[in-house]
Structures are given as C-alpha cells and as structure tokens.
Amino acid sequence: xxxxxxxxxxxxxxxxxxxxxxxxxxxxxxxxxxxxxxxxxxxxxxxxxxxxxxxxxxxxxxxxxxxxxxxxxxxxxxxxxxxxxxxxxxxxxxxxxxxxxxxxxxxxxxxxxxxxxxxxxxxxxxxxxxxxxxxxxxxxxxxxxxxxxxxxxxxxxxxxxxxxxxxxxxxxxxxxxxxxxxxxxxxxxxxxxxxxxxxxxxxxxxxxxxxxxxxxxxxxxxxxxxxxxxxxxxxxxxxxxxxxxxxxxxxxxxxxxxxxxxxxxxxxxxxxxxxxxxxxxxxxxxxxxxxxxxxxxxxxxxxxxxxxxxxxxxxxxxxxxxxxxxxxxxxxxxxxxxxxxxxxxxxxxxxxxxxxxxxxxxxxxxxxxxxxxxxxxxxxxxxxxxxxxxxxxxxxx
Numbered sequence: 001x002x003x004x005x006x007x008x009x010x011x012x013x014x015x016x017x018x019x020x021x022x023x024x025x026x027x028x029x030x031x032x033x034x035x036x037x038x039x040x041x042x043x044x045x046x047x048x049x050x051x052x053x054x055x056x057x058x059x060x061x062x063x064x065x066x067x068x069x070x071x072x073x074x075x076x077x078x079x080x081x082x083x084x085x086x087x088x089x090x091x092x093x094x095x096x097x098x099x100x101x102x103x104x105x106x107x108x109x110x111x112x113x114x115x116x117x118x119x120x121x122x123x124x125x126x127x128x129x130x131x132x133x134x135x136x137x138x139x140x141x142x143x144x145x146x147x148x149x150x151x152x153x154x155x156x157x158x159x160x161x162x163x164x165x166x167x168x169x170x171x172x173x174x175x176x177x178x179x180x181x182x183x184x185x186x187x188x189x190x191x192x193x194x195x196x197x198x199x200x201x202x203x204x205x206x207x208x209x210x211x212x213x214x215x216x217x218x219x220x221x222x223x224x225x226x227x228x229x230x231x232x233x234x235x236x237x238x239x240x241x242x243x244x245x246x247x248x249x250x251x252x253x254x255x256x257x258x259x260x261x262x263x264x265x266x267x268x269x270x271x272x273x274x275x276x277x278x279x280x281x282x283x284x285x286x287x288x289x290x291x292x293x294x295x296x297x298x299x300x301x302x303x304x305x306x307x308x309x310x311x312x313x314x315x316x317x318x319x320x321x322x323x324x325x326x327x328x329x330x331x332x333x334x335x336x337x338x339x340x341x342x343x344x345x346x347x348x349x350x351x352x353x354x355x356x357x358x359x360x361x362x363x364x365x366x367x368x369x370x371x372x373x374x375x376x377x378x379x380x381x382x383x384x385x386x387x388x389x390x391x392x393x394x395x396x397x
Contacts, residue, residue, distance in 0.1 A: 068123075069098035070154040072162075079166030081235055082137055083199060089134040092162050094150070096123040103153040104129065109146065111135075116148035116162070137168045144168060169198035169235070172262055172271050180279035182248045184319045185381060189248050189279050194224065195262065196231060196239035202265030203238055210246070210277075212256045218245045238265070244277075250381055251283040285325075285374055285384035287350070288314040297371070297387030298352070302364075305394045308356050315339065315348040315374060320382070328383055329373040334358045335388065337372050350374065354392060362391045 033041075077090045096102035102123040106116045120129040135146050143165070150160040174195050182189035197203055208219040224231065224239040231239055248254065258275040291311060292298055303309055317325055325348060330337045336353040352372065363370040370390070375383020 066100055067098050067156075068096055068100045068102035068125075068152070068154050070102055070104075070152045070157050070160060071095040071097050072160055075161065076163040076165065079164065081169055081198070082166050084137050084168050084171065087134055087136050088164070088166070089132055090164050091130045091132045093128055093130055094123070094160070095128040096125055098154070099125050101125070101153075105151045106131070107149040107151045107159075109133075109148045111146050116150075118150070131162060133162060133164050135164060142168060167235075171199050171264070172197050172203070172273065173234070174260065174273040174275055177276040177278065178244070178258075180244065180246070180254075180277050182279055182281045185249060185251050185281055185284045186319060187248060187281070188245045189254075189281070190243070190245045191277070191279075192241055192243045193258075193275060194230060194239060194241050195260070195273070196224070196234060196236040197264075198235050198237060200264045200266055201237050203240075204263045204265070205240060205242060206261040206263050206270065208242060208244070208258055208260045210256050210258055212246075212254075215246050215248075215256070217258075219243065248279070248281045251281045251384070253278070253280045255279070282318065283384040284318050284320065284382050286316050286318075287374075287384070287386050288316060292386060296389060298389070300354075300388065300390035303354060303390065303392045305358060305360055305392050306356055309354045311352045313350040313352065315350050317346045317348065320346060320376070323376045323382065324378065325374065326377055327372065328375050328377060329371070329385075331370045331388075332361050332363050334361050334392070335370060335372070339374060348374075352388070358392050360392055360394050362393075364389045364391050 072092065072094050074092060077092075079088055079090070082088055094104065104118055104121050104123065106118050109116050117132040117134070118129065119131070120127075123129055131148065131150060133146070133148050135144075137144070144167070145163060145165040147161050147163045150162065152158060152160060172195060175193050178191050178193050180189035180191040195203075195205070205221050208217065210217045220243045222241045222243070224241055226236045226239060228239070242260070244258070255276065255278045258277055260273045260275065262271045262273065264271065289298075289312070292313070298311065298313070300309065300311065315325075317323070325339065325341075327337045327339050327350070334354065336355065337350065338353075339348050339350045341348050350372070362368065370388035371385050372388060373383055373385035
C-alpha cells in the first residue's frame with residue numbers, strides 16, 4: 001500500500017507528463033481552412049491578408065500616407081463600328097496618387113485574341129503608366145466585349161478591370177427566312193428579301209436558286225438607297241431588294257432553301273447565303289358545314305339499318321371557272337354522294353345519303369374510315385376530301 005506522501009508526489013508528476021504530451025501533439029497539428037484545396041492555399045492566405053489590411057485602413061490603423069492609391073479615370077472604351085479582321089487597340093492610363101509605390105501586374109484577359117500590355121509595373125507616388133489593349137476582330141459580325149484584369153498593391157482597389165467593346169461590320173446581312181404568299185393552286189407565290197453590307201460599297205447578286213427541283217424560281221434585284229427607312233440604324237453601305245416568285249401547283253404547306261451567291265465590289269471572293277422559305281397554298285376546294293370537324297371530318301354516329309339518313313355539305317371552289325367538278329371517290333361505297341352547282345358561280349351543294357337498304361357497315365375504326373373526295377376529274381391536283389366516320393348497325397328487337 002502506497003503512503004500518502006507517495007501519492008502527493010505522483011499526482012504533480014502525472015499532470016506535468018500530460019501537459020507535455022498535449023503540447024507535443026499541438027506542435028504537430030496544422031489546422032487548414034475548410035473547403036480550400038492545397039493548391040489555392042496561397043491565394044486564400046493573400047485574400048485574408050488583404051481583408052485584414054483593408055480593415056486596418058478603414059479603422060484608421062494604417063496612416064494613409066503609407067498607402068498607394070490607384071487611379072483610373074477611364075475603365076472602358078467603345079470602338080463603335082469596326083471592320084472585320086483588323087487589329088484594334090486602345091490605351092488606358094493608370095496613376096498613383098498615394099504616398100507609397102504602387103505595383104501593377106496584368107493578370108489575364110477574357111479572350112486569347114485580346115492582349116494587355118503594361119508599360120511600367122511599379123509606379124512611384126505621382127507617376128502614371130499606360131495599359132494598351134489590342135484585339136483582333138476576326139470575321140464574325142457581332143457586338144463584342146473584351147476585358148483585361150490588372151492586379152494592384154492598392155489595398156482598397158486590389159483589382160482593376162479594363163474593357164473595350166464595339167460592333168464588327170458585317171460583310172453581308174441576309175434574313176434567315178422569308179414567307180412566300182400564294183392564295184390558290186396555280187397562283188404564283190411571292191415575297192422579297194433585303195440584303196445589305198456594312199463593309200462593301202457595292203455588290204452584285206450573281207444567282208438565287210431553290211432546292212425544290214420541280215419548282216421554277218424567278219427573281220429580280222432592285223438597289224436600295226442607304227438612307228431608306230428600311231435600313232434605319234443598319235449602318236448599311238450598300239443594299240438590294242430581291243423580289244421572289246414561284247408558281248405553286250399543289251395545295252398545302254411548302255418549304256425550301258434559297259441559295260444566293262453574292263459578288264463583292266471590292267474583288268474579294270464570292271459569298272454564299274442560305275435562306276429558308278415557307279408558305280401555304282389554300283386548297284382549291286373547301287367544305288363548309290357545322291357538322292364538319294376541322295380534323296376528324298364528318299361524324300355520322302351509329303345509324304340503324306333500314307333507316308334513311310341524309311346530310312348536306314356546302315362546297316366552295318376557288319379558281320375553278322370552266323372546270324367540271326364531280327365526286328371523284330367515296331368510301332364506303334354504300335354511301336351515296338352527289339354534287340350540284342348552286343346559283344352562285346363556284347358554289348356547290350354536296351349531298352350524302354345512306355338508304356334504307358344499306359347493309360351493316362362499320363367505318364369508325366382507326367384503320368377503317370370513310371371519306372368523300374371532290375374535284376376535277378381531268379386534274380387530280382384540283383381536288384380536296386374529308387373523312388367520314390360512323391357505322392350502320394342492325395338492332396335486334
């Protein structure tokens with residue numbers, strides 16, 4: 001059994017040993033900021049140092065006569081309209097109005113096509129230097145904006161962003177699409193497009209073609225003055241209107257692609273533009289009745305065999321003067337269809353009838369439906385049709 005004296009001596013020794021071990025552990029533990037990768041630790045520490053320095057300045061702990069002050073009177077420049085594929089440059093001025101030297105460094109630019117050149121990297125109090133931004137416009141016609149970032153030793157303005165912007169002149173501007181208008185089968189679909197250049201003083205339209213092999217395209221060019229209201233705010237140097245026309249022989253929607261070849265007046269290579277076109281030709285024959293659905297046609301429902309049913313449809317023919325309009329086809333064949341002209345030219349009355357002797361017939365299935373086609377038997381394109389859905393059934397007493 002230990003004596004009280006031994007216990008008294010052992011307790012302090014144990015405490016000293018524990019403190020020593022804890023101290024050893026504390027010397028080997030390094031705390032890292034949460035979420036900051038090792039390769040960005042230096043950047044993180046610089047940010048913390050900058051914030052601490054800014055706080056000291058704001059609280060008056062650092063005398064202002066010990067600080068550099070970066071001054072930039074102009075941080076952006078607009079070139080306005082500029083030619084394609086040229087190198088444009090603008091020079092910005094940075095001054096030091098502080099009492100300590102100001103260090104500067106170009107950190108990078110927003111695009112590899114932009115170069116920032118810094119004349120001096122260290123400015124003494126009262127001195128100035130220049131930063132020149134150079135940019136190659138390329139050929140793409142668009143509004144551009146490029147920036148360069150300058151890193152400074154000014155604790156209150158650590159970064160300065162300089163910007164240049166403008167609009168690259170377009171060689172040739174053409175619409176992406178055009179709508180052609182044709183009312184009836186046999187009409188000529190017409191429309192026009194405007195082409196203009198912000199770069200060339202003159203150009204010639206060599207050809208305009210369509211990818212529709214069975215369609216004849218006619219086109220005619222008319223020059224447009226640059227002060228025309230249609231070219232307002234377009235910065236045009238030369239322009240032309242192309243009137244388009246092509247006959248349409250089939251009803252319904254149509255579309256295609258125009259290919260225009262343009263020769264610049266400055267002798268540079270020809271330029272090609274593709275323009276989509278769309279249009280719609282109304283059917284030459286239309287059917288009018290409150291019984292008709294736009295997509296599903298005529299629903300006659302389920303009829304009882306042995307009973308007679310009749311429907312009347314108004315038919316209007318456009319551009320059919322001199323044509324012989326008849327019922328071209330009908331399904332099911334048990335459906336009797338006749339057509340007669342009215343007192344008004346171009347208007348007809350179509351009568352559909354199911355007689356008492358009609359056998360049981362089903363034509364309301366997705367794969368088995370009826371229809372009525374009306375038109376000119378001498379011209380199959382001059383016709384139209386509508387579905388007929390229903391059934392004739394026998395009901396047992």
